[in-house]
Amino acid sequence: MIKIEMIKSYTIPLYGNKRSMPYAKLLISDDITKKTVDTKEHNGSQYFIFNRKRHYIRNTGTLYNPTFTIINPCNI
DSSP states (O other), rough: OOOOEEEEEEOOOOTOOOOOSSSEEEEEEEESOEEEEEEEHHHHHHHHOOOTTEEEEEEOOOOSOOOOOEGGGGGO
């Protein structure tokens, strides 16, 4: 079971940035390994890659106080 341990850094893009959505560095754990990953965006949704698999995430918090949850790709 993959879970998000903590948000290491979180950035809201301002003018002059190529990104359109906020991005973060997350500490991800699967009870065996822990790894820091970057979030990426594709067609308006955010994801990260862990163990060569793409996992989609959604911010269920606010813009300035994010809470990321891992979602099923068929529920996007």
